[in-house]
Amino acid sequence: MRNGQDKVYPTRPHPLTSRHMQDSPLLAGNIVEKLQSAARKAAENAYAPYSRFRVGAALLFEDGFIATGCNVENMSYGLTICAERTALFSAIAQRGSGRKIVAIAVTNVNNSPSPPCGACRQVLSEFVAPDALISFLGADGLVQRPFAEIFPFAFHLEPQ
Numbered sequence: 001m002r003n004g005q006d007k008v009y010p011t012r013p014h015p016l017t018s019r020h021m022q023d024s025p026l027l028a029g030n031i032v033e034k035l036q037s038a039a040r041k042a043a044e045n046a047y048a049p050y051s052r053f054r055v056g057a058a059l060l061f062e063d064g065f066i067a068t069g070c071n072v073e074n075m076s077y078g079l080t081i082c083a084e085r086t087a088l089f090s091a092i093a094q095r096g097s098g099r100k101i102v103a104i105a106v107t108n109v110n111n112s113p114s115p116p117c118g119a120c121r122q123v124l125s126e127f128v129a130p131d132a133l134i135s136f137l138g139a140d141g142l143v144q145r146p147f148a149e150i151f152p153f154a155f156h157l158e159p160q
């Protein structure tokens with residue numbers, strides 16, 4: 001394990017996540033490790049010549065499909081897109097939007113904390129299962145939480 005990433009924060013018991021962790025082959029075993037590894041690999045492809053901060057994300061869907069993405073910067077800065085949304089939009093472009101995300105991993109090659117930004121949390125919230133698990137590098141190592149815990153009170157509008 002690199003640089004404190006083996007430190008795992010204790011996750012408060014979350015009934016749905018706990019059930020998934022026990023019963024679902026998707027989230028069994030070292031799935032967090034696998035997703036973190038896929039995210040790290042994606043981060044290697046990041047286009048980040050301005051910040052040099054290369055981020056990767058991996059999304060596990062309920063049918064086992066894993067989508068990855070990296071940040072893609074733009075010289076205008078404002079048009080930059082994060083790894084999490086790159087992964088999500090790529091998955092939707094490839095397979096449509098019918099499947100829920102059950103786990104998310106975010107990491108970077110800079111070994112710096114990189115929790116998802118607020119924009120990504122809002123966008124992801126529309127596609128995550130209620131009990132989706134997210135892992136990302138925090139200040140003291142890998143943080144693992146139910147998604148709902150890191151993004152309560154999401155903006156919500158009923159589709160027409």
Ligand code: ZN
Nearest residue numbers: 082116117120
């Ligand atoms: Zn973001």
